[in-house]
Amino acid sequence: MTFRVHVRVVPRPGLLDPQGQAVAHALAALGFPGVGEVRVGRAIELELEADDRATAEAAATAMCERLLANPVTEDFTVAVEG
Amino acid sequence: MTFRVHVRVVPRPGLLDPQGQAVAHALAALGFPGVGEVRVGRAIELELEADDRATAEAAATAMCERLLANPVTEDFTVAVEG
Numbered sequence: 767m768t769f770r771v772h773v774r775v776v777p778r779p780g781l782l783d784p785q786g787q788a789v790a791h792a793l794a795a796l797g798f799p800g801v802g803e804v805r806v807g808r809a810i811e812l813e814l815e816a817d818d819r820a821t822a823e824a825a826a827t828a829m830c831e832r833l834l835a836n837p838v839t840e841d842f843t844v845a846v847e848g
Numbered sequence: 849m850t851f852r853v854h855v856r857v858v859p860r861p862g863l864l865d866p867q868g869q870a871v872a873h874a875l876a877a878l879g880f881p882g883v884g885e886v887r888v889g890r891a892i893e894l895e896l897e898a899d900d901r902a903t904a905e906a907a908a909t910a911m912c913e914r915l916l917a918n919p920v921t922e923d924f925t926v927a928v929e930g
Binding site: 772775776809833834 | 893
């Protein structure tokens, strides 16, 4: 079966995120009210062939741990669809 | 109320995504089987003060259209939590 996997990788809370701060300032300058903290990370979408959903999720988690995320500075979430 | 908004911005299907291709090749080289197309975009998390969920979602969509996404080359999704 082919699964679509959505991965989010974002800087850990408490770590400096200059890109997020730049976005927050730009949104304020554009006139959007009420914007608090902004964090910018990566969204990765994969097509993944696997026997079942649990296998796909385990594989995607291993991919995050080995390549997609930096375990020291980033948190990741994996969502399997279809 | 404060809402947490999750935004995903990814390159449109059919557009060249060299970063996604590089990730797909790297995953294959690491020995992960069954990986098809990979697309890499941005994950943006915002804290947003708004009266209700619908207002927060409308504001986040407007932010995507004006700043966070390139309407020519990228698709975005908005998810409001809390």
